[in-house]
Amino acid sequence: MSVSPQPPSSSYVPDRNSNFQFGFIDLLKVVAAQLIVLHHLAFYGPMADYVRPVAPTLIGWLDTYARIAVQVFLVVGGFLAAKSLSPQGNSGVADPLRVLWRRYMKLVPPFLVATALAVGASAWAAMWMSHYSISAMPTALQLAAHALLLHTVLGYESISAGAWYIAIDFQLYALLTMLLWFTGSIASRRSAPWLAPVLVVIGMTASLLYFNRDAAWDAWAPYFFGSYGLGIIAWWARDLSRRPAVVALLLGAIVLPAMCALAVDFRTRIAVALIVACALVLVSRRGMLMSRQRLSWIRAFGRISYSIFLVHFPVCLVINAAFARFVPPQPLFQAIGMLLAWAASLAAGALFYRWVEIPLSRLAARASGQRMTLPAAAATA
Numbered sequence: 001m002s003v004s005p006q007p008p009s010s011s012y013v014p015d016r017n018s019n020f021q022f023g024f025i026d027l028l029k030v031v032a033a034q035l036i037v038l039h040h041l042a043f044y045g046p047m048a049d050y051v052r053p054v055a056p057t058l059i060g061w062l063d064t065y066a067r068i069a070v071q072v073f074l075v076v077g078g079f080l081a082a083k084s085l086s087p088q089g090n091s092g093v094a095d096p097l098r099v100l101w102r103r104y105m106k107l108v109p110p111f112l113v114a115t116a117l118a119v120g121a122s123a124w125a126a127m128w129m130s131h132y133s134i135s136a137m138p139t140a141l142q143l144a145a146h147a148l149l150l151h152t153v154l155g156y157e158s159i160s161a162g163a164w165y166i167a168i169d170f171q172l173y174a175l176l177t178m179l180l181w182f183t184g185s186i187a188s189r190r191s192a193p194w195l196a197p198v199l200v201v202i203g204m205t206a207s208l209l210y211f212n213r214d215a216a217w218d219a220w221a222p223y224f225f226g227s228y229g230l231g232i233i234a235w236w237a238r239d240l241s242r243r244p245a246v247v248a249l250l251l252g253a254i255v256l257p258a259m260c261a262l263a264v265d266f267r268t269r270i271a272v273a274l275i276v277a278c279a280l281v282l283v284s285r286r287g288m289l290m291s292r293q294r295l296s297w298i299r300a301f302g303r304i305s306y307s308i309f310l311v312h313f314p315v316c317l318v319i320n321a322a323f324a325r326f327v328p329p330q331p332l333f334q335a336i337g338m339l340l341a342w343a344a345s346l347a348a349g350a351l352f353y354r355w356v357e358i359p360l361s362r363l364a365a366r367a368s369g370q371r372m373t374l375p376a377a378a379a380t381a
C-alpha cells in the first residue's frame with residue numbers, strides 16, 4: 001500500500017474474479033431486498049395478521065428476523081465504498097465535499113420521489129382502512145428533514161419504511177470519506193500508508209464493542225460502522241496482489257474484533273455481518289462458478305434492488321388497504337394478497353429503476369460533472 005496524490009479510484013484495475021465477485025454481490029442484494037420486502041409485509045400490513053394464525057412460524061420469523069438482512073446492505077455498502085474511495089487502502093480524498101455531493105445526488109433524488117409516492121399511498125390507503133402503518137400528512141419541516149437526510153437525527157417520523165437506512169448510508173459514506181481525507185492530509189506530510197486501515201479497524205472495533213450495544217446511538221453512523229467497517233476491510237483483504245502476511249492481518253482485523261464483540265454480547269446481526277464479510281473475501285479471492293445465464297438474471301435483479309427498496313412500502317401499503325377493504329378476511333385470500341404485494345413490489349421496482357432512477361442518475365451525473373455509472377453500483381441499499 002502506498003499513498004497516491006491521485007483520486008484513489010483511478011488506480012483500481014479489476015482482477016480476473018471481478019465478474020464472479022460482483023455477481024455474488026448482486027445475489028446478496030437480491031436475497032436481502034426480498035427479505036426486507038417480506039419483513040415489512042409481515043410487520044406492517046393487516047394481511048399478515050390474518051395469515052399469522054395458520055402460519056405462525058413463518059410470519060413470526062419474517063416479522064422478527066428477516067430485518068437482519070439489512071446487515072447485508074451495510075457490509076456490501078462498506079465493501080463498495082472502499083472500492084470507490086480507497087481501492088488499495090490508500091489515504092487521501094482530495095475534495096471530500098465534491099465526493100459527498102456526488103453521493104448525495106445519487107441517493108436523494110430517487111429517495112425523494114419514493115417519499116412522494118409514500119405520501120400519496122398513505123392518503124390513498126387511509127380512505128380504505130385505519131392502521132398504524134399509515135403516516136399522517138407530513139409537515140414542511142418533516143419533508144425538509146427527509147430531503148437533508150436528517151429525519152432520524154432530528155427525531156421526525158419516517159414517511160416510508162426503510163427511510164432511516166438512506167440517512168445512515170449517507171452518514172457512513174461521509175464518515176469514511178472524511179476519515180480518508182483526514183489521513184490523507186497527514187500522509188501528505190509523512191509516510192503512513194497504514195493509517196487509514198488502522199483507523200478503520202479502531203472505529204469498527206469501537207462500534208462493535210460499544211456503540212452498537214447502545215440503542216441510543218441507532219440514529220448515528222457509529223452504531224452501524226462495525227458492519228460497514230467489516231465490508232471495508234473485506235474489500236482490502238480480497239486483493240489478490242497483496243502479500244499473504246498483509247492478507248492475514250486484514251483477515252484478523254475482520255474476525256478478531258467481531259468474535260470479541262460476539263463473546264462480550266452476542267448479537268445475531270453482527271454474526272450475520274461477519275459471515276457476509278468473510279464470504280465476500282472468499283468469493284473474491286477464489287472465484288465462483290456461475291453460468292452467464294444465471295449471472296445475467298441475478299445482475300438484472302441486483303440492479304433494481306435499490307428501487308425495490310425505495311418503492312415497495314407504498315406498493316404494499318396500497319395493496320394491504322385494498323385487501324382490507326374489498327377482500328374477505330380469510331387467511332387464504334390474505335396470503336394471496338401478500339404474494340401479490342411482493343410481486344407488485346418487484347414490478348414497481350423495475351419500473352422505478354427504468355423511469356426514475358436511471359434518468360435521475362443521468363441528471364445527477366451532469367450536475368456533478370462526472371461520467372454516469374449504474375445507479376445500483378453506488379446506491380447499495
